[in-house]
Amino acid sequence: MPIRVLPTLLVNQIAAGEVIERPASVVKELVDNSLDAGAGRIDVTVEDGGRQLIRVSDDGSGIPEEELSLALEPHATSKLRHPDELASIGTMGFRGEALASIASVSRLRLTSRATVDGAVRESGASIESAGGETGLVTPTACSPGSVVEVRELFFNTPARRKFLRAGPTEVGHISDVLQRIAIAHPHVAFSLSHNGRVTFEFAPTDSPRLRCVDVLGKEVDEALLEFESRQPWGGVWGLAGLPSIGRATAKFQYLCINGRPIRDRNLAHAIREAYRGLLAPDLQPVVVVFIRVDPHAVDVNVHPAKTEVRLREPGQLHGLVLSAIRQRLLGSDLTPSVALNGKSWRPPVGAEDPSAPAPAPVTAHDFVEYFKRMDPTQKGFVYQQVREQMNDAPLLERVGDGQPGNGFSGPPAPVTAAVTNQVLQVHQSYVVTQDDEGLVIIDQHALHERVMFEQLRKRILSEGKPLESQRLLVPEVLHLNPARMALLDDLAALLERIGIEVSVIGPGAVGVQAFPTFLFDRHVEPGEFIEGLLDKAQEGAFDVKQAANDESALHEVLDMMACKAAVKAGDKLSGEELSALLTQREEVERSASCPHGRPTTIRLTLRDLEKHFKRS
């Protein structure tokens, strides 16, 4: 085929292929335009998932009649004049490409009544286009602002139309896109209607937090921790969801740079790191992050849909986001309260993604459910056990002057705000105590694991010392295949940091010369431990090459140590051990979750208990 210059329509359609992927992309481009026009209110109406109709109307500055046809031309924009401006884009759009692209693959009608130099034009005008064939501008009565209607998307590119999904799926995407934009622009009112029904409506507000709560649902309001870090060049503000509202997908992470919702792997990593060890590995945090930087410091012209940007200093922002969130989390009581009515957080309306996996069960919730389902004899049995423990545990001191020998009947003990040393171990697995907010239930293994983990970490990181190790009389011999031998060699420096000394003593054989004293005390076998570590390395749990100085490798290894050394469910703990565990809980960081991120502690608040006993 000879080389030819492509006709304009084809050029636009090809461009549309990159920019307009599905109805949600149309919504995004149109809403971006409305925001650029300074709209205070933006209403989006769709029919049949946007396949039939997408209408975006705003009360922005509009387009003067004489520029109306230009707006649909490719590479026509009012937002960029000079090449220098590309380096500091302050508007959502800048390429002059979106409307032309959309017009080339749909039947589009643009109606607008402009405000020029503060004066509203007497009347509006409209222009229509079908698959890029633009009609004439005709005067049309309308209110100030613009309305863009896009019908029969992809009617002239059947291949693409075929790929559109069912209505609800497409509306899901539209809703997600619009919510991301809405979070980034709290001052603007937004609404979405689908097939004549209002999906959501957000009132304008000065408070970014309020808008986030509008979007995420007010049930989670209490579970959102605000964080902020101001910097000379801008800063970070955001909301960090408590681990208890962690979700199965990363969908509920909202990242905005200079008002532009974006996706960014580097910053997503920072968020994940900030929650490391606080959240179960199969859960993702709910987080909102607003970043303000000098527009020169971000290049937005890297992705056709403008959902990714290039940062001039990604490392700096990574560090800032990580530390802002982490500090906020470490400074907070992350103990989840379990509501006795058992309601856990559902994603907000319109945000359901049918393809997303079901949310992971909430452990605390399950625990309560378990008690509720117990039959009366079982319950009685538990009560009796608890009572016996209360009677013979010397450590117990009852609050107030209670009845002798019976912790349950008798007048209710006065509620004190002090943390008392009333502790009991239930089923040799859970530790129950109280604090000033209510009843605290602790998973003994999970908490002890966290305590050991933090103690070990502290010794290695803040004291910069390897763990104390006991040398062996006769080295314990391990036989390893060549791959594992090589792996062990790569891990040598990491092993040294944790007090394990291994040396090659023959072909395919290594000898353990020294092993941490505390692991010996807890009956952890050197051979078994090292084999386990090699298994983890082979599974790719951490980067072996980086193991010596990478914190995540150390985390994995300490985690393994802590898990093996910690008391197990079913271990009977003495009164002394119980109180030591509770003291340590106060002392270590992140005590609300085990190093794997599962909760160590749940709380039944007095308020919930009162509600449950119908005392309110």
Added chain:
Amino acid sequence: MKAICDRTALVESLNLVAGVVVARTPKPVLTCVKLTAEGSLLTLAATDLEVYLRVNTPRIEISEEGGALILADKLSQIVRESVDPTLTLESEGDATHIRGQDSHFKVFGYPLGEFPAPPEFDGNADFEVSAGSLTQQVLQTVFASARENSRYAMNGVLVEREGNKLNLVATDGHRLAVSRGDCKAAKGDSRTAIIPTKALTLLSRLLNDPDQTVKVKIADNQAMFVTDNAMLSTKLVEGNFPPYKDVIPRDNDKKATLDTQVLTSAVRRAALLTNEESKGVRFAFKDQSLNLSSRAPEMGEAQIEVPMPKYQGDAVEIGFNPAYVLDALKVVDANEVQIDLKAPNKPGILRTGNHFVYVVMPVNLQ
């Protein structure tokens, strides 16, 4: 069977056999003690299928020979709770009657034939040893054996007889205790056997008279210890004992002599400021004094000086788990102990002459 027994003597004998009786087992006869009245002797026997123990209970009078199987803990309770100076034991079928002045118990048991047969002792011992010396050797080693260990056979004590020398050796992989002694009337080739720790502990409890003679026989898979009034046999631990002679260093050139009591007190005090993750105590040997120091992060630190007039060699600093050092000091039977060292990462030796040699691996302190 019918016998009149001195109650106090019976309590003592029952306490000894109770150490063997299994508490919970699908084989109920193992929860019993077997009573046998024969000639002028009443014997009590118990077994857990690993160890078989039989003791003669003194101060009895037999009026009818025979035997009985009776639940060990019931018999113990009854005998202990009774107040009479003597009790009469009488069997009737599988049951046993226990009569005091104002009491009569009838306790159901099991047919005598269901009790495992005792191992045979033909009277030919491999060697003999005095009870006092054997007890001391057991005491100096059992503590160092491993509770459970899959590598090597370390949950037992190695008994090694070479000519008229008898060595007991135990290790848990972190330290090794060797106690050397003498035996007499040795016959046949030298032999080694690994005796379960539990059996040796029971044995040392049996040997309350140091002047007694213990006859020892070691067969293929069992060892037997016989005295005039007791017999203990045990299965041997199978497997290989670590090559202990290779582990005892010969070139430890830094030698200290210390007062046992003073050192014990110093180590105990230094151990006060250790914790789970920092349990090592630093031993700094220099010139005429040994400095012990310990440090528990967030708790504090300790320093103790021990006079050490007879030190030979260069200064050396080495970390030890204080519990390991104290374990050895507890069983030392001399006023002074010698400590021989080489380097901070090399085994240390604590010994009293050559009778008791204790090798202890250091802790890396940093």
